[in-house]
Amino acid sequence: MSINTPLPLAILYSLQNCPYAMRARLALLLAEQQVQLRAITMKDKPEDMLHASPKGTVPVLIVKKERHSKDDGFDPENDQVVEESLDVMLWALKRNDPENLLYYNDLExxxxxxxxxxxxxxxxxxxxxxxxxxxxxxxxxxxxxxxxxxxxxxxxxxxxxxxxxxxxxxxxxxxxxxxxxxxxxxxxxxxxxxxxxxxxxxxxxxxxxxxRLFSRAMFKYPLWLETGEVCVFGLD
Incomplete structure (x- = not known):
C-alpha cells in the first residue's frame, strides 16, 4: 500500500524591501500558498539560489514537482524555477484565486x-x-x-x-x-x-x-544563510 506523501513546500528566495519580491509575497498570501521563505541579502547570495537562477536577483521560486525531490535546495531534474516576480504572481493566482484578482469574468x-x-x-x-x-x-x-x-x-x-x-x-x-x-x-x-x-x-x-495583508507580507524573517531556519511563509 503506497502512502500519498505531500510534495515538499516550494522555496522562495526573497529580499525584504525589494519591490519585486514584495509583489511576489503579496500574491502568495492572496493565493493562500504556503512556501518556505529564505530571506537573503544581495551581498550574500546562497549558492543554491544562484544554481537555480544565475541572474542572481529575487524573487526566485523553486517548485518541487516530485515527492522524492530534495526539499532542502534545487534539484535541476525535478524542480521548476519561477524567477520573475510577475510569473510568481501568476503561478500562485492560477493555483488559487479566492478574491478573483485575475477578473475571470472579463476576458480582456x-x-x-x-x-x-x-x-x-x-x-x-x-x-x-x-x-x-x-x-x-x-x-x-x-x-x-x-x-x-x-x-x-x-x-x-x-x-x-x-x-x-x-x-x-x-x-x-x-x-x-x-x-x-x-x-x-x-x-x-x-x-x-x-x-x-x-x-x-x-x-x-x-x-x-x-x-493586515501588507503587514504579513512585510514580516521580517531571519536571514537564511545565518540561521538555516525553516520559515514557512503563508501560515495565518
Missing amino acids: ALTEMLKVIEENDKEFKPSLEKYKRAKRFHGDDLETCRLECEPFVQKLEQRLSENEFFMGATPSLLDFALLPFIRQFSRVNKAVFAQDEYANLRLWLSKHLQS
Missing part, C-alpha cells in the same frame, strides 16, 4: 493588466530609480525626475477617480503588482505626494499599507 482584463504592469516595469521603474537617486544625492534635477514619473502616476490617479481600485470596484492583480512601486514613489518626497493632485492614489495607498 488580464491583457489590460499585463500591459499596465509592463509599462510600470519597463518605463515607470527606470524613471522612479532616477527620481530616488536625485533625492538621495540632493541632485538639482529632482523636479525634472519627478515630472518624468508623472505620466504613469497620473494615469493611475485617473483610474482611481473612476473606481476604488485600478480595474474596478474590487482589487486585482494590477493593484498588488504596482503597490510596492507606488509606495516607493510616495516616499521619495512625502510633501509633494501629500498634494491634492495625488488624492485618489494617496487614499488607495493608505488602505493597502494599513492592511
